[in-house]
Amino acid sequence: MSVWKNANQEINMNNRKFLLSDSEKPTHWYNIVADMPHKPRPPLHPKTKQPIAPEDLAPLFPADLIRQETSTERYIEIPDEVQDIYTIWRPSPLYRARGLEKALDAPVRIYYKYEGGSPSGSHKPNTAVPQAYYNKQEAVKKITTETGAGQWGTALAFACAQFGIECEVYMVRISFDQKPYRKIMMNTFGADVYPSPSDRTQAGRDILAADPDSSGSLGIAISEAIEKALQDESHKYALGSVLNHVLLHQTVIGQEAIKQMEMAGDYPDVIIAPMGGGSNFAGISFPFVGRNITEGQKTRCIAVEPASCPKLTRGEFLYDHGDTAGYTPLLPMYTLGHNFSPAAIHAGGLRYHGASVLCSQLLKDGLVEAVALQQLECFQAGITFARREGIIAAPEATHAIAQVIREANRAREEGREKTILFNLCGHGFVDMKAYEDYFAGRLADHQFTGEELKAGLADIRSLQP
């Protein structure tokens, strides 16, 4: 077994949770770029196809975030003001899933970090708060953003309220309609919310002209939010996943988990997290991937994507835009094409055509793994989890739970002990419509076709350098 298992300490069989005090919070974010054997390829300017310069991003992001985006330093210090706000919900608890273990009756120890105790109910405030902070340092007055299921918009709304910044959110229309409570949460934190595509931007108007009934996508909503931010110098834009600095901020999760697994006297053989843009998966896994690289650990890190949006398992590693209108730089990533429109599954946070540059490079290099799951299996896993562990998980998070159950079943079949750690990235209190649809038999699995893929990738062949 791993050298990190504490030889002098029994695995603690009695504890259900492992808590760190406020003073045990990580002092720095961990930047995996420092340890990657192949550094990520540079983002390219969509017109020149040359690597973009920091000043190209200045209209969108404050200078400190641009520096973090391109940094190769291993550790970046977390500012005091950010730490202070983190204290509202961090360090997050590490749970031993003893109720689930008992139900599965497999030779596994299952642990999970629970990020649902944050103000928005997910991991997203981990990056929303530093992003708002660095914007405040540059006296930014308003931040625009997109949101899918609403987790990110809620997190940014909260963070902006902390620093007295206005917040304007473009919410994918299908989620706007499916998840009205999310909109009201954002309003409660003081943000303005518009369904996307909207008539407030050229990008939105173009989409609506072509398809007045468009249900929207994260790609479209990003285009709208960027377009609005560019209209005023005192306005900037914020992204909730995908970018390096976003993944960087989320590494507080994995760093805390390292300390908490030590408290438990255990070390993970497998780490599992859902995959949308990648920040959730990166947050819990990167500090462990770093140990795999630098210290010879052997933890398998598995990103779980929905079968209806399988960029990691079916997409190609290509340069592509992060948004639909093509406003963003070209990023080297696993993608289904920025025009790909994923099926209307309830796990809105996973309906994104591409994977972050860092996650993509690590997958390409065989340093992380990926799997795609259908939603019915995920909801069933979520219900089992709720009854055994007492937490109703967000639809996104059920993807991790379903894979945990698969790994446990495999361990039982193989008769091999296994320690599993996963990220329970958020609660599902605001997603009960999804569970209702599941109970009512209104949900179906979605068969992703080669045709969809071919069409999506054909659109972006010409973008390659």
Added chain:
Amino acid sequence: MSVWKNANQEINMNNRKFLLSDSEKPTHWYNIVADMPHKPRPPLHPKTKQPIAPEDLAPLFPADLIRQETSTERYIEIPDEVQDIYTIWRPSPLYRARGLEKALDAPVRIYYKYEGGSPSGSHKPNTAVPQAYYNKQEAVKKITTETGAGQWGTALAFACAQFGIECEVYMVRISFDQKPYRKIMMNTFGADVYPSPSDRTQAGRDILAADPDSSGSLGIAISEAIEKALQDESHKYALGSVLNHVLLHQTVIGQEAIKQMEMAGDYPDVIIAPMGGGSNFAGISFPFVGRNITEGQKTRCIAVEPASCPKLTRGEFLYDHGDTAGYTPLLPMYTLGHNFSPAAIHAGGLRYHGASVLCSQLLKDGLVEAVALQQLECFQAGITFARREGIIAAPEATHAIAQVIREANRAREEGREKTILFNLCGHGFVDMKAYEDYFAGRLADHQFTGEELKAGLADIRSLQP
């Protein structure tokens, strides 16, 4: 100042939260009856008007809960199996509301216990779990109950899932319609949920015959749940508030708070909690009331009720039924009459005609205080709190926040320092419709009239012994 303020320790100004480890959980529930100067009067049999005997309650409750209901022991041990499940969310955090303090700019230190991290998102599982446990000890197969806003039903559904007991919930119809997510949460934990009044019971059919559009009440739903429980020996009934054993179980909140206030180097001058049946208020305040009585502390304990259902501030101390159909014993309590039908405010957990026997006796003896607030002030307080503290409170909990703000404003006017502790009994993630109605201007304050009161009390004059 209080002798309990730690003279050797600075008030800890930097911490936002105070956490106890799993091993620091209270080992016993605290029974305030042991310390009350006037013991509560006995419940009476509705027909004989003589004190009821334990065996009268046996069809409804397991023997251990009946023993707790009438116990005068100061401390009652918490069983290991209950402690194990408590560990999922207990000890709950104590927060210093530094964001709110800054916004109020008053000479106050504000602390709150946050019970929203539990499986159902409120304090209710603190009693649901021991109730399910004691029923399991007697091999009970099904538990029936009522629920208002849905917090209690969700808690009992979770607790029953832990012990493999069936759960059948009668949910006040107006909440069933207003809060569909709550019903799905209960389903997710495995419970069956029916809107009340229903046609499944005689009590429900009688109400529907008189008023087919009845929006229901807690009193009616209790009648239905009791009637169902009495139909089968292996079925029992559970109540989420009011009864002595329920209040007893909630005292883990206040006992933890005592330890956590010591960690903070502080002691409360004022304790505030919302008042429905009384379990939330009792949970945080009784251990402190006990210290007032036995150790000469001077903490003011204030129960906050909605102005539209003001049993403590406008009701009378009389014998009354706990339910509408008159199935329960007669309880000596502050009441508006068991036929009183409160206005349809969103704080469904506070729409109950009576106050628990223990809270009523303490109020009568001047050992606790009460105040009634209108809902618009409460929602405004909830929004301020969300933006400053990052937690969206349940409508019930906003009643405590509004009173905290009043106390802070008074401290500023009087130029007197004050330490305030309140119970943030639950989050509002499943109550966003209430906030939406507030933002949309659809809510109004309700003027409680003398006529309502007169009618409600006239109904119960004849019940007095």
